[in-house]
Amino acid sequence: MEIARHWRLRKQRYLLPEAGEHPVGVYPIAPNGKSARSANGHGAVVTIEAEQSTALQTQVRTGTVYSYTTVLNAPADFEEQAPYVLALIKLDDGSMLTAQLTDLGEEPYIGMQVEMVTRKLRTDGDAGIIIYGYKFRPTLAVANA
């Protein structure tokens, strides 16, 4: 059963910190490959007080679809949700990441506006943990935005 590998990444998966941001209990590598640096400039693990992380937690991650594909042949553990759409998302801060699109009410298209949500990625079999992480959905239409 896999535990540590997922547990280590929970901050990234739930909160999607940007490069340079320091969530509580920083992890050196962000999905975009950049390292979050501590004061001494090395990619060491640093614990930051929670009060410094306000903007991070309530910030919605938004971006646009850079490319997408509907995956029909899914690897083991991902079959449950197949077919699913995998995409390259260009976040509004300029960084790029790979994530599924979800909650699609229409065909996706390059340039579609999307926002991050936290969803089930897969389970580690029937008895293992449920792995949650980021996906992106078409930005929710809000009446008085």
Place this chain on the structure above:
Amino acid sequence: MNTSNNHNNNHADEQKGRLLRPSRQVGIVGYGAYVPRYRLPASEVARVWTGGMGGTPIHEKSVPGLDEDVVTMSIEASRNALSRAQIDPSVIRAVWVGSESHPYAVKPTSTIVGEAIGASPNILAGDWEFACKAGTEAMQAAIGLVGSSMADYALSIGMDTAQGRPGDALEYTAAAGGAAYIIGPAENSLAVFEATYSYVTDTPDFWRRAHEDYPSHGDRFTGEPAYFEHVLSAARIMLEELGAEAGDFDYAVFHQPNVKFPSRAGQMLGFTPEQIQTGLLVGEVGNVYAGSSLLGLSAILDEAKPGARILVVSYGSGAGSDAISLRTTDLVSERQNLAPRTLDYIKRRTELDYAMYSRFRGKLNK
């Protein structure tokens, strides 16, 4: 001293003291709803199970997507609540999710939600279960935690991805959704609590044994001895002890397993259809179980003006009812539009047929 007099005096003191009020005034600082986008028309259930000839208790119900569960839905509702509350998540000292469909039997949903919204690690995070009133139970506990000054902010959530046995009456209505409420000091609240009251007995109208996939229910027993006994009792005691009547309220919202029960309960208590219609969502969303009355409340808060008085009466099988009375403040107008409203989620819909719904709900895996 005459012991019977003493008894009467003590009883009178007890009657006065039946409502639960915290030592300091607290209220709702932020709230947020979540309803998934998928819908199963009740006509689809009827098509498969009654040849389209049976009646339907509601129009359609919400269905969670393949990648959704109470954890993911609670996270989104909580993020909406945080957007409205405008507080740093680290000041939240309890994250309490009430549901009857927690993804883990052991490992609290609340631990994951707490981490995902940035509230960890200085929090309480146990899960709550009391059928459809687990959310309001969590809310009352949050009122207690904050009202006693043990903490300044606590997050309570009622959320469910309810399962209906295929072919059962409940399959028409068992739905997914709910809402999150951040409870905090009155000065920072968009709605302040007047009092709460909980009426609970051992009444087996609906239950699920540990290893069963689907719940069992008492059919017509779920009406008068269950729903109505507890909802009406809780509401009447609340009104009596507040010295209020239905007309003193602007809104009322009841637990909504279907359209008939809350409509009749409201009527029996003296509420008009206008008072209950904003919070009555079951026709379009279905019964979201532990999220039911809380989702209705979020729709009310989305449109309420300052100074609106609201009565919430939940119901959980097993059985019990929580009555909660609150009044909106000026802050409600500032915060209503800081996050998606309940109706924004309700009007976001993609229709499913019964086959796709069965796949989504995992009924084909069994």
Place this chain on the structure above:
Amino acid sequence: MRDVSIIGIGQTPVAESWEQPLREIASQAAQIALHDSGLKGIDALFVANMLAGELSRQEHLGALLAGTMGMAGIEAVRVEAADASGGAALRQAYLSIASGAIDTAMVLGVEKVTDIVGSARLSAMATSLDAEFEAEQGATPAALAALLMQRYMHEYNVPLEAFAGFSENAHFNGSLNPYAMYRNKLRPGMFAAAPAVATPVGLFDAAPDGDGAAAVVLAATDLARDLVPQPVRILASAAASDTLALHQRKDMLHLAAVTRSAQKALMQAGITNNDVDVLELHDSFTILTALALEALGYAGRGEGHTLARPEIIGLQGSRPLSTFGGLKARGHAGGATGVYQTVEIVLQLRGAAGANQVPGARIGLAQSVGGLGGTAITHILVPVE
């Protein structure tokens, strides 16, 4: 650094070899190559393999296969760089001889993809991607190729049919190769009409996985001249990497490792890309072929697909490609693929390619690529004069 040559080659047919275990197909290829070389033994064994651990629960292939070949005791190691393992092992063998440390070596590529079936095999293949930020999001090699293809089609306004020529060419050549997994020709229209694997990548776009083993024997060129009549010199050997995750690349539609590795190799060889007579590229997906041709300088940005015509990439064309079927029709035997490419170039340069012969081939380029371009290893080969 000494000059190094290839003096022996061997291969097994790429197929679903249900009845043969890894060590058996490996020894078959090894024995053929050894026999071809005339040597009785070798100084070192370099095994090229991607996934034996995941697929066959077998690591430690160096020791295993040296022993299987009756050569227990020699230096033996496995080299891994995803599907560039073949090129990587060849490079390590080359460097070992060129450095003077050893005189002879065998590069033995082997892969047993059929030891695992279904979605579990796809999960194993996904280990060549970024495990945390690609595979864990549901990515597979085909899905990532599809993302590149979708973007390419969007940016350059290219229809799906434009890529068909790569697969059609591969299948035509594969039909002439007795070792190829697929001997059927692709009729016009089949490519675009194929069922989707990950849109827009279809069944006739993605190279099939197959079991296979191929081997080459290397010796210092000075020794080689006395050992065999037609040694083939390794004129250049160069490797480069790129960020593993696609989303980390500044310019996703440029295979930077392909360019870097090829430029280094061409410079070592003292030639330009125009001097190359025959190419074996990593055509795991048609989009990678198009992008590789652009990265190698054979076409401008967004124009690689225009080379997908028989008069260009056919055996009689100006840039013969996938001359024995490529990954697409010969089959993709994981870590062995890079060695199959080498075997095929050697056959071309010896003039021994039979029906697959490119007339007058004197300079061959084999490029082994890992994943979606995270690793690229280029070798340039010429006959010894």
